[in-house]
Amino acid sequence: MKQRYSIQTRMGPSIGTSVRNWMKLILTNGSIAAKYYPRVFFINLVSTIGIPFRLYERWKFDDRIHATKITSPPIFILGPWRSGTTHLHNLMCQDTQFGFITMLQAMFPSSFMSNNLFRHLIS
Secondary structure: OOOOOOOOOOOOOOOOOOOOHHHHHHHHHOOOOOHHHHEEEEEEEEHOOHHHHHHHHHHHHHHHHHHHOOOOOOOOOOOOOOHHHHHHHHHOOOOOOOOOOOOOHHHHHHHHHHHHHHHHOOO
16 A cells, blocks of 8 residues: 655744744754754745735834734733633633734734735635
8 A cells, every 4th residue: 555645734833933033943943853844844935925924014004003002901811721711712702892813813923914915815
């Protein structure tokens, strides 16, 4: 029987990082095991593709972001696995007094404001 190989590139917290942060992370931690080369390649690719989006974000929204006054302290939901944090998040999302970010915005924080333009491509 023929074996089938596939490259798995799990989405992790580094997927939407900037090229500069990604290179710092790689250089700081030294060598990378060969089994992670596909993942490193994928993160390099996504980080490089993200450069124009980060530049657009900075050009279009930087002044507005810096002028925004935060009137209430943010709420961070932290907890161990299976402790109800996702349920609490979902309940709080139903209340209009709270704002929240999408998974796409969390994965690509450097293009937070403009990534809604591309939501239809991935949904």
